[in-house]
Amino acid sequence: IQRLEESVVNRIAAGEVIQRPVSAVKELVENSLDADSSSISVVVKDGGLKLIQVSDDGHGIRREDLPILCERHTTSKLTKYEDLFSLSSMGFRGEALASMTYVAHVTVTTITKGQIHGYRVSYRDGVMEHEPKACAAVKGTQIMVENLFYNMTARRKTLQNSADDYGKIVDLLSRMAIHHNNVSFSCRKHGAVKADVHSVSRLDSIRSVYGVSVAKNLMKVEVSSCDPSGCTFDMEGFISNSNYVSKKTILVLFINDRLVECSALKRAIEIVYAATLPKASKPFVYMSINLPREHVDINIHPTKKEVSLLNQEIIIEMIQSEVEVKLRNANDTRTFQEQKVEYIQSTLTSPRSDSTVSPKPSGQKAQKVPVNKMVRTDSSDPAGRLHAFLQPKPHNLPDKVSSLSVVRSSVRQRRNPKETADLSSVQELIAGVDSCCHPGLLETVRNCTYVGMADDVFALVQYNTHLYLANVVNLSKELMYQQTLRRFAHFNAIQLSDPAPLSELILLALKEEDLDPETDKNDDLKERIAEMNTELLKEKAEMLEEYFSVYIDSDGNLSRLPVILDQYTPDMDRVPEFLLCLGNDVEWEDEKSCFQGVSAAIGNFYAMYPPLLPNPSGDGIQFYTKNLDKDLLSDAENAWAQREWSIQHVLFPSMRLFLKPPASMASNGTFVKVASLEKLYKIFERC
Numbered sequence: 167i168q169r170l171e172e173s174v175v176n177r178i179a180a181g182e183v184i185q186r187p188v189s190a191v192k193e194l195v196e197n198s199l200d201a202d203s204s205s206i207s208v209v210v211k212d213g214g215l216k217l218i219q220v221s222d223d224g225h226g227i228r229r230e231d232l233p234i235l236c237e238r239h240t241t242s243k244l245t246k247y248e249d250l251f252s253l254s255s256m257g258f259r260g261e262a263l264a265s266m267t268y269v270a271h272v273t274v275t276t277i278t279k280g281q282i283h284g285y286r287v288s289y290r291d292g293v294m295e296h297e298p299k300a301c302a303a304v305k306g307t308q309i310m311v312e313n314l315f316y317n318m319t320a321r322r323k324t325l326q327n328s329a330d331d332y333g334k335i336v337d338l339l340s341r342m343a344i345h346h347n348n349v350s351f352s353c354r355k356h357g358a359v360k361a362d363v364h365s366v367s368r369l370d371s372i373r374s375v376y377g378v379s380v381a382k383n384l385m386k387v388e389v390s391s392c393d394p395s396g397c398t399f400d401m402e403g404f405i406s407n408s409n410y411v412s413k414k415t416i417l418v419l420f421i422n423d424r425l426v427e428c429s430a431l432k433r434a435i436e437i438v439y440a441a442t443l444p445k446a447s448k449p450f451v452y453m454s455i456n457l458p459r460e461h462v463d464i465n466i467h468p469t470k471k472e473v474s475l476l477n478q479e480i481i482i483e484m485i486q487s488e489v490e491v492k493l494r495n496a497n498d499t500r501t502f503q504e505q506k507v508e509y510i511q512s513t514l515t516s517p518r519s520d521s522t523v524s525p526k527p528s529g530q531k532a533q534k535v536p537v538n539k540m541v542r543t544d545s546s547d548p549a550g551r552l553h554a555f556l557q558p559k560p561h562n563l564p565d566k567v568s569s570l571s572v573v574r575s576s577v578r579q580r581r582n583p584k585e586t587a588d589l590s591s592v593q594e595l596i597a598g599v600d601s602c603c604h605p606g607l608l609e610t611v612r613n614c615t616y617v618g619m620a621d622d623v624f625a626l627v628q629y630n631t632h633l634y635l636a637n638v639v640n641l642s643k644e645l646m647y648q649q650t651l652r653r654f655a656h657f658n659a660i661q662l663s664d665p666a667p668l669s670e671l672i673l674l675a676l677k678e679e680d681l682d683p684e685t686d687k688n689d690d691l692k693e694r695i696a697e698m699n700t701e702l703l704k705e706k707a708e709m710l711e712e713y714f715s716v717y718i719d720s721d722g723n724l725s726r727l728p729v730i731l732d733q734y735t736p737d738m739d740r741v742p743e744f745l746l747c748l749g750n751d752v753e754w755e756d757e758k759s760c761f762q763g764v765s766a767a768i769g770n771f772y773a774m775y776p777p778l779l780p781n782p783s784g785d786g787i788q789f790y791t792k793n794l795d796k797d798l799l800s801d802a803e804n805a806w807a808q809r810e811w812s813i814q815h816v817l818f819p820s821m822r823l824f825l826k827p828p829a830s831m832a833s834n835g836t837f838v839k840v841a842s843l844e845k846l847y848k849i850f851e852r853c
Contacts, residue, residue, distance in 0.1 A: 173268075173291065176238065176264070176265075176268050176291070176292065177268050177269065177317070177318075179238075179261070179265060179268075180264075180265035180266070180268040180269045181269065181318060181321065183261050183262060183265040184262075184265050184266060184269055184314075186214075186325060186331060186334065187210070187213055187214025187215060187218060187314055187325070187331045187334075187335065188214070188331060188334040188335050188338055190214065190218055190262075190266055190270075190311055190314065191208060191210075191214065191218055191220065191335050191338060191339070192338055192425075193262035193263075193266075194218070194220040194262075194309055194311075195208070195220060195338075195339070195342060197262070197263075197309075198220060198222035198224055198306075198307070199346065199349065199423075200224075201222060201224025201225050201226070201306070201307065202224050202225060203222035203223050203224035203306060203349060204223055204348070204349055204350065205222065205223045205349070205350040206220065206221070206222045206349060206350070206351050206352075207220070207221045207222075207351075207352045207353075208220050208221075208335070208339060208351075208352070208353040208354075208363075209221075209353075209354060209355075209356050210332055210335055210353070210354075210355055210356065211355065211356035211357075213325070213327070213329065213330070213331030213332045213335075214311075214314060214331055214332070214335060215313075215314050215315065215322065215325060215331070216312065216313065216314075216356075217310065217311070217312055217356055218310070218311040218312075218314065219308065219309070219310045219311075219356075220308070220309050221304075221306065221307070221308040222306045222307055222308075223304070223305045223306040224306045224307060225278060225279060225306075226276045226277050226278035226279070226281075226284075226305070226306055226307055227274070227276040227278070227307055228278055229278075229285055229298060232274070232276075232285060232287055232294070232298050233294060235263060235274065235289070236263045236264050236266075236267045236272065236289040236292050236293070236294075237260075237264055237292050237293070238260065238261060238264040238265075238292060239260045239261065239264075240260045240264075241260035263289075263309075264292050266311050266314075267289040267290055267291055267292050267293075268291055268292065269314060269315050269316070269317065269318055270311045270312060270313055270314040270315070270316065271288065271290065271311070271312045271313050271316070272288065272289045272290075272309065272310070272311055272312075273286065273287070273288045273289075273309070273310040273312070274286070274287055274288075274289070274307065274308070274309050274310075275301065275303050275307070275308045275309075275310075276303065276306070276307040276308070277303040277304070277305060277306070279305070283300045283301065283302060283303065284300070284301055284302065284303025285298035285299065285300060285301065285303075286298065286299050286301045286303075287299065304663075332355065335353060336353055336362050336363055338425075339351050339353045339363045340363055340371070340375040340376075341418045341425055342425065343363060343364075343371045343375070344368055344371045344372055344375065344418055344452060345368075345418070345420045345423070345425070345452075345454060346423075347368045347371065350364075351363055351364070352364050357800060357803065357804060359804060359807050359808045359811055360811070363375075369381055369384070369404075372384070372404070372452065376416065376450065379410065380406065380410065380416075380450050383406050383407050383409045383410035384404040384405065384406060384407070384410075384450070385404065385405055385406075385407050385492055385493075385496055386402070386403075386404055387401075387402070387403055387404065387405050387453075387488060387489060387492050388400075388401065388402045388403075388488075389401040389402075389484055389485055389488045391481075391484060397477040397480045397481065397484075398457065398458055398461070399455055399456065399457045399461075399481055400455070400456045401453055401454065401455045401456075401485055402453075402454055403451065403452045403453035403454055404450075404451075404452045405435075405449060405450070405451050405452075405489055405492065405493070406449045406450040406451070407493070407496045408442075408443055408447075408493070408496060410447070410449070410450060411447050412447065412448045412449070412450065413448055414448050415432060415435075415436055415448040415449055415450075415451075416448075416449075416450045416451065417431070417432050417435070417451045417453075418451065418452040418453070419431065419451075419452075419453050419455070420453070420454045420455070421455045421456075421457070421462060421473055421475070422455075422456055422457060422459065422462055423454075424464065424473065425471075426471055426472055426473050427471055427472055428472070428473075428482075430478065430482055431453075431482050431485065434482050434483075434485070434486040435449060435451055435485075435486065435489055436448065436449070437486075438486055438489050438490045438493060439493070442490065442493050442494060443493075453485070455481070457475065457476075457481075461475060461476040461477070462474070462475055462476070463475075589654075589757070589761075591757045591758035591761055592651060592654050592761055594758060595651050595758065595761065595762055595765070596651050596652065599648055599651065599826055599828070600826060602828040602829055602830075603826040603827065603828065603829075604827050604828065604829040604831065604832050606832070607827040607829075607831055607832055607837065608826060608827060609629075610627075610629045610634070610837070611821050611822060611825055611827055612822055613629060613630075613822075614627040614628060614629045614634070614636075614818075614822075615627060615628045615629070616813075616814050616818045617633075619638075619810055619813070620635055621784075622776040622781055622784075623637055623638060623639055623776065624636065624637055624638065624838075625638050625813060625818075626840075627818075631842055631843035631844060632839055632841070632842045632843075633839070633840050633841040633842070634837050634838060634839050634840065635837070635838040635840055636836065636837055637835065637836045637837075638774055638813055638817070639773055639774065639775055639776075640831065640834070640836040641817070641821060641825070641827075641831075641836060642772070642773045642774040642813075642817055643769050643770055643772075643773035644769070644825065644827065644828065644831070645731075645769075645817070645820060645821055645824065645825045646730050646731070646768060646769035646770075646771075646772040646773060647765050647766055647768070647769030648769075648824065648825065648826065649730050649731065649820075649824060650714070650728075650730060650764075650765040650768045650769060651761075651765055652824070653728075653730070654713060654714075654761075655712065655713050657714065657715035657728035657729060657730075658715070658728070658729040659715045659717070659726045659727065659728060659729060660726065660727045660728070660729055660735065661725065661726055662724065662725050662726065662727070665719065665721075665723035665724065665725040666723060666724045666725075666741065667721075667722060667723050667724075668696075668699070668700040668703055668704075668718065668722045668723065668724055668745055669693075669696045669697060669700045669722060670696075671724070671741055671742040671745050672695070672696040672699050672700065672742065672745050672746050672749065673692055673693060673696040674742045675742035675743050675745065675746040676692040676695060676696060676746065677692065678742070678743075679746075698749075699745070699746065699748075699749030699750070700722045700749075701722075702749055702754075703718055703722075703745070703748060703749060704718060704720070704722050706754065707719075707720075710764070711726075713761070713764075714728055714764060714768065715727070715728035715729075716728065724741070724745070728768065730768065730772050731772075731816060731817075731820055733812075733815075733816050734772075734812055734816045734817075736771055736772045737775065737777065737778075739778055740771055740775070741771070743771070744767060744768075744770070744771035747767040747770065747771075748764065748767050751763060751766075751767065752764055752767065774809060774812060774813060774817060776806075776809070777802065777805040777806055777809060779798070779801065779802040779805060779806075780802065781802075781806055782799055782802045782803050782806065783803075783806065786802075790802070
């Protein structure tokens with residue numbers, strides 16, 4: 167018998183604690199919950215094998231604790247064995263972070279309350295690789311776990327299906343979000359714009375994760391016992407009713423706020439459903455059980471996914487009885503879906519008078535629509551977009567469709583404030599927008615179908631049998647201008663994380679306009695202009711805040727901007743240009759001209775311009791191949807993907823609701839017809 171080296175012991179133990187990427191995410195998220203975080207964000211790459219990044223806004227880690235942070239059996243949760251029976255935290259062994267450092271590269275960035283800067287340090291095999299370095303940081307802690315299982319070849323080969331592991335991580339965080347509804351959770355793939363998990367209220371979380379069919383068929387269940395003999399507990403949760411049908415049992419179980427599994431409770435509930443419902447339908451169950459801490463043994467499993475309860479059989483029997491009573495009382499009536507025959511109109515008729523068809527007598531066949539006038543898409547159908555032909559369909563398409571349907575639903579539900587501004591000047595500006603509206607373009611905008619982006623500025627849209635190029639910048643600028651007028655004095659606000667000094671931003675805009683930035687002979691003039699504009703905007707701060715939700719404090723710092731469209735944030739790189747425009751281009755003396763100038767400046771700022779970085783999907787890729795900067799390329803890809811997503815899912819749905827296109831757009835190149843089905847058929851007939 168030989169004594170193993172400590173490094174071998176630690177690697178063996180690490181493989182037991184961190185079994186898969188989801189094990190690491192669970193440990194890190196539980197640490198964030200222990201730190202009293204109100205927001206937890208998870209970013210995953212290649213199913214967690216290449217990167218797991220967990221960020222929170224908790225109380226952080228002290229500088230003096232960093233040297234022993236990742237050593238085995240170092241913890242802030244308990245000091246003696248007896249503390250284990252009164253523990254309220256998720257973690258307690260001090261093994262998780264240490265285990266990660268033996269099978270991955272771990273980097274910690276943290277800042278505590280009151281510090282002016284944070285610290286970043288990397289760990290390997292339980293010890294720091296270097297002294298903590300001072301760095302900029304946001305409140306809380308960010309832990310990056312890179313190259314998981316890099317030194318465990320066999321384990322890494324068994325985990326090559328990244329989609330499977332990412333699905334497990336999403337499922338874990340979805341369950342966490344259902345229970346901890348006072349904490350904001352988000353989870354997304356690295357480089358993705360949209361999060362796959364975002365938490366709201368408990369029922370809404372269940373609806374967004376498990377679907378409407380689950381959420382609408384839930385019953386609340388509660389059990390409590392204060393037996394002085396020792397069986398004391400409270401349980402509350404939701405169970406599916408008799409209308410819910412599934413082939414798989416879903417049990418989301420929390421005991422003392424800890425996500426665990428309990429096969430005995432699961433079997434007991436399945437027995438009730440099998441005996442009560444036809445075809446042995448499987449249930450959906452969410453339960454939160456609270457017991458005295460001394461009645462729960464949490465130290466029985468390496469990954470803490472199971473616990474042992476005092477009087478477990480009695481507790482399960484009481485819960486089973488209550489579920490049975492609830493289910494039998496709710497089983498008096500059942501709802502069955504009635505299949506309806508829908509008559510789908512295959513074509514969209516033109517509003518022109520010559521296209522109307524008189525009704526046919528009974529028994530006579532309807533007139534067949536010629537193929538050269540048949541409309542093959544409509545604005546409510548998301549299928550047939552350009553991306554369907556340029557990219558392979560993702561495997562998780564149903565999830566994407568369901569999440570996008572939520573976005574579209576929220577866009578359709580947006581409405582401008584019912585109260586209009588009582589200022590006559592604003593009412594005149596809105597009336598001017600209405601009077602200049604082009605009826606033909608209005609019909610096109612209301613019923614067009616987004617196809618895809620043709621280049622950096624123009625989008626392809628279809629209306630009836632015509633294909634148009636639409637200038638996204640012009641359309642978004644006009645939409646933002648009109649929305650600013652209609653939401654006048656009724657804005658929500660975007661709070662900037664750090665107030666930005668006006669003088670520095672305006673000076674930056676002046677330097678960007680300079681044709682020869684190398685020379686500094688006009689620097690004094692620029693600084694004077696910046697100071698004058700800063701003082702002007704400080705004088706107008708009260709009006710800007712009241713009417714436009716642009717907040718400038720007494721020190722000349724910008725800290726708040728208006729929300730023009732929900733789910734859209736403007737490009738913050740254009741803030742300097744926006745402030746310079748407010749200072750230079752607004753006629754402040756005349757009320758109507760002033761409101762029009764400020765609204766135009768806001769519209770120009772919020773317009774969906776192409777990002778400043780070159781487009782990596784076109785000729786711009788040469789810029790990145792010369793620089794060899796992968797981070798810059800990744801930032802550019804994210805920026806362009808975010809813009810195109812916003813154009814498709816925010817801009818065009820909002821245009822259909824709110825935009826009244828002016829007559830000038832019919833002649834200034836905003837809409838350009840590039841093809842029509844009738845003319846294409848004529849060309850093909852010649853061929």
